[in-house]
Amino acid sequence: LPYKGNRANFKFRFIDGEWRQPESWPWNNSVITRDTEGHYPLMPIVLNDPANTYGELDGVYFVPGFANAVESTVIADGVEHLVVQDVFRTGVRDYFALRLA
Structure with a gap:
């Protein structure tokens, strides 16, 4: 996952x-949201x-890894997104979501 933080x-x-070597938000931010009653917020990845x-x-999109799993799906604004992890890492900051449509 090359765009995770400042790599x-x-x-x-x-x-x-x-x-240029950009940083990426929200990984360069210390505040990470978590799921709320099974709803996973998708946060845009901003290069800066x-x-x-x-x-x-x-x-x-960034998606929190709290109680999340690889290949699960998240629906946001009626669009399905696939959850993927950063290789073997399973921390709360090691997941992202790819829009499927």
Whole structure:
């Protein structure tokens, strides 16, 4: 999961030709939400650095790992999302959801 936090293996080429290493919200934030009565909030993944916000990843969302499992689905705004984990990691910050439609 290269875009989780501030990782050296995630860079993008900016319009000036420079390679930049962004951070990603909400992983660079210390506050993480959890499920509420089986409802899992999907949070957009926002690429940023201390000076700029570059945008959101389309169709990829942070989802909390509290009582969550791989391959479960989350419905948000009538659209189904598949829950995936970061390789073998199972912490509360190690899951994301992919939009299926």
